[in-house]
Amino acid sequence: MPEGHSIHRLARQFRDVFAGEPLRVSSPQGRFADGARRLDGATLVDARAHGKHLFLDFDVDLVMRVHLGLYGAWSFGGDETFRGASSIGAPRRMGETETFDRAATPGPDDGGAPAYSGPPEPVGQVRARLVSAHGWADLRGPSACEVITPGEAAAVVARLGPDPLVAGTGPGEFLERVTRRSVALGQLLMDQAVLSGVGNIYRAESLFRAGLDPWLPGRRLGAADGVRLWEDLAGLMADGVRVGRIITTEPEHRDAVDPDGEPAPLWPDNAHYVYQRDGLDCRVCGTAVRVTQMQARNLFWCPGCQAP
DNA sequence: CCTTAATGGACAT
DNA sequence: TGTCCCTTAAGGT
Numbered sequence: 001m002p003e004g005h006s007i008h009r010l011a012r013q014f015r016d017v018f019a020g021e022p023l024r025v026s027s028p029q030g031r032f033a034d035g036a037r038r039l040d041g042a043t044l045v046d047a048r049a050h051g052k053h054l055f056l057d058f059d060v061d062l063v064m065r066v067h068l069g070l071y072g073a074w075s076f077g078g079d080e081t082f083r084g085a086s087s088i089g090a091p092r093r094m095g096e097t098e099t100f101d102r103a104a105t106p107g108p109d110d111g112g113a114p115a116y117s118g119p120p121e122p123v124g125q126v127r128a129r130l131v132s133a134h135g136w137a138d139l140r141g142p143s144a145c146e147v148i149t150p151g152e153a154a155a156v157v158a159r160l161g162p163d164p165l166v167a168g169t170g171p172g173e174f175l176e177r178v179t180r181r182s183v184a185l186g187q188l189l190m191d192q193a194v195l196s197g198v199g200n201i202y203r204a205e206s207l208f209r210a211g212l213d214p215w216l217p218g219r220r221l222g223a224a225d226g227v228r229l230w231e232d233l234a235g236l237m238a239d240g241v242r243v244g245r246i247i248t249t250e251p252e253h254r255d256a257v258d259p260d261g262e263p264a265p266l267w268p269d270n271a272h273y274v275y276q277r278d279g280l281d282c283r284v285c286g287t288a289v290r291v292t293q294m295q296a297r298n299l300f301w302c303p304g305c306q307a308p
Numbered sequence: 309c310c311t312t313a314a315t316g317g318a319c320a321t
Numbered sequence: 322t323g324t325c326c327c328t329t330a331a332g333g334t
Contacts, residue, residue, distance in 0.1 A: 003315050052316075070316050071328045125327065141328050143317060192317085199315045246315080275315090296322085297316090 002068060004197020005240030007049040008165050010074060012241075014047035014056060017078070017135060024131040028122035035147035036128060038062060044130075050157045050166060051196025063153040066128075069143025078135015079116035163196035164234035165241065171230035178218040178226060185221060186214030186294050197237060201275045204300045205248040206233045208273045213308045214294065214301050247271045253283040274300040 025039040042058040049055070056064040066072075119129065119136035128139040139145060148156075162173040177194045178185070188194045189203040198206070207214050210229045212221075221229075240246050245267060254270040257263060264270055273283055278291035278300055287304030 006315085067317080068315095069318090069326065070314070071326075072316095073328070141326065143326060190316090201315055203315095298314090 002052075003199035003202055003237075003240070003246065004049070004051050004163060004165055005237050005246070006244075007052050007054050007068070007197070008241050009244060010054055011047045011049040013076070014044065014054075014137070017076070018044045018130065018132055018137070019046060020044070021132045021134075024129075026129045026131075028126040028129055032128045032145050035064070035145070038147050039064060049163075051160050051163050051192055052199075053156060053160070055153050057150070057153075061150060063148050063150055064128075065144060065146050065148055065153060065156065066139065066142050067144035069141070072142035073140055075138050075140075076135060077119065078132075160192055160196045161194045164230065165197060165237050171227045174230050175221075175223060175226045178221055181218040183218060184214060184294065185212060185216045185218055186299055188218045190295065190297065195233075198233065200297050200299075201246050201248075201272070202233060202236060204275045205246070205273055206236065208302060208306060209236075209248065211305055213306050214299055215308065245271065249273060249283065274302055276300065 020043065022041055022043045023039070024041070025036045027033045027036040039058055039060070039062060042060040042062070044056055045059050046057040047055070048057070052067060054066045054068075056066070058064070068074075116135070119131055119138075122129065122138065125140055126138045127142055127145050130137045161177055162169045174195055178188050181188055181194070186203060186207065189198050189206070190200070206229060209232055210225065212225065212229065236246070236248055247266065249270060249272065253273070254266065255264045258265075258269065274289050277289045280289050281287070282289055282302040282304055285302065285304035287302055289300060289302050291298050291300050293299065
């Protein structure tokens, strides 16, 4: 699934294109029918993210909570006020992609393209559909999609660890939660009760950039290293929100040319240090990057740069 | 065309 | 540790 940066982009998108308007809410697939009925006709007042959870606040004192899980995705379309609308989420082998639904959004340059006349027939299993006067959003394949009270939403946030993308959040709480555990740092970074929003790519890349051994017990992480790790993650994830992709390499570590001698593009092959680079030479020390399972997920690391 | 793995996580066993 | 969620794209036939 998209990591935390994508969910923050989604929250921004919902604020930009739906907030302040009454929405028709439905569930073409049927599995969100009850929830849709409770929200239908209500006005979206805010959209926010904490880690990988998206919260849509409606003026009827109800909140729609969505977690995309491994392969959930939102797609958008609409009229000219939806310019920049995109599809965010879903598993993408080479990383997150965002595609603009041009067919549904004719612009001034599109000549005779038909004007926006409402959302298309639902394609596939559309769990939830939100429609305003200007556009629509379809949700497919989420692991969670429910209507809850503001109090219940607050309880969800309360049991999550700090999110580096939430303004005003510092490393203190993160350090506290990491250093009282003896399990591996690589496991703790993926634990949403320790830190919110980090997934498998940010885990691997941030540990590499910090030169930290993924098997280091949390309680053995020094305060200075912990603060550096947090600050680096905060920067990487903020970049992710801005760019829409996870890019963690520094320019001096990227390949100038690809195997065919052509100038190598940044995306996708030059974007990461270790993620999905097992068997390739480390960009920094030349040691072969390795992969192993940690908590049923692939963990990529460089034995040279991240030695115990 | 079919198979498989993928940026999660809740829940059952 | 296994199952679901039931999408998507890469990679192999």
